[in-house]
Amino acid sequence: MTNFKEDLTKVKAFVFDVDGVFSNSIFYLDPNGEPLRSMNIKDGFAIQHAVKKGYPIGIITGGTSKSIKVRFNGLGVVDVYLCCSNKMEYFEDFINKNNLNPANILYMGDDLPDFNVMKKVGVPTCPSDAAEEIKQISKYISDCKGGNGCVRDVIEQVMRAQGRWMDNEAFEW
Numbered sequence: 001m002t003n004f005k006e007d008l009t010k011v012k013a014f015v016f017d018v019d020g021v022f023s024n025s026i027f028y029l030d031p032n033g034e035p036l037r038s039m040n041i042k043d044g045f046a047i048q049h050a051v052k053k054g055y056p057i058g059i060i061t062g063g064t065s066k067s068i069k070v071r072f073n074g075l076g077v078v079d080v081y082l083c084c085s086n087k088m089e090y091f092e093d094f095i096n097k098n099n100l101n102p103a104n105i106l107y108m109g110d111d112l113p114d115f116n117v118m119k120k121v122g123v124p125t126c127p128s129d130a131a132e133e134i135k136q137i138s139k140y141i142s143d144c145k146g147g148n149g150c151v152r153d154v155i156e157q158v159m160r161a162q163g164r165w166m167d168n169e170a171f172e173w
Contacts, residue, residue, distance in 0.1 A: 004140050007123045008161035012104040014050060015094060015117070016151060017087075018061040018068055020110035021127060024147035035065055043151035044075055050155050051076035053164050058094040060087045062113060084113075091117045108154055110134060110146055125154050 016022065023037040030036055051057060058079040059072050069080045079097065081090040095102060103122035107114070110130040118124035118137055125140045127150040135141055142150035159165035 004123075005161060007139060008106075008158045010104050011055075011106045011123055011158045011162075013056040013058070013098060013100050013106075014155065014158075015058040015060060015091065015105055015107045015121070017109040017111075017114050018059060018063050020130070020146040021108050022147065022151060024145065025129070034067070035063070037065075037067070038147060039071065040147055040149050040152070042149050044071075046152040046155040047072070047077065048075040049165075049169070050159065052169055053159065056094075056098040056100065058091070058098075060084050060090045060094070060117070062087075087113055087117050088120070091120070106154060106158060108142075108151065126150075 019025070019037070022039045022043055028036045047057060056079065057077045058081070059068070059077055060081045061068060062084055064083050068082060072080045079094050084090045095105070102120045105121045106123040106125060107118050107121040108125045109118055110127055111134060112131060114134060115137065118134065124138050125142065126134045126138045127142050127144060127146040129145040130141070140154070142153045144150040144153050156165055
């Protein structure tokens with residue numbers, strides 16, 4: 001088994017769940033019953049920076065809100081999968097569409113619907129407040145809780161390990 005820092009140098013793509021990863025586990029409902037999520041702006045910066053550097057990014061969520069798609073499309077993410085009851089099906093679509101090997105993917109999830117995909121990828125990760133079953137299969141558990149910078153944490157670590165974090169593009173949104 002390789003160590004986490006070595007694994008970071010092999011990452012070519014990222015896949016993330018949304019609720020419990022980009023947002024905390026608490027959200028409010030608007031008058032129409034739509035969930036209102038709070039997301040960390042530093043996670044957003046890291047996502048758009050990774051997109052600029054050419055990393056394919058997939059969002060696979062059970063969430064149904066169109067605001068998720070709007071948010072991530074606005075950051076440059078094109079592979080946003082909503083209403084996913086079986087995440088593996090959408091993960092397979094993502095890797096086929098982007099011609100990727102699962103061994104070169106970092107996935108961050110927080111709960112049982114993420115389990116099967118996390119078992120397939122090379123670098124399974126999770127926020128500090130993930131379900132115990134998810135922590136047990138993760139190669140890395142962020143010090144950050146979901147919605148509090150855990151996405152930035154893993155993206156920054158990968159890009160630093162690959163020498164791609166700090167350059168002229170890092171200073172632009």
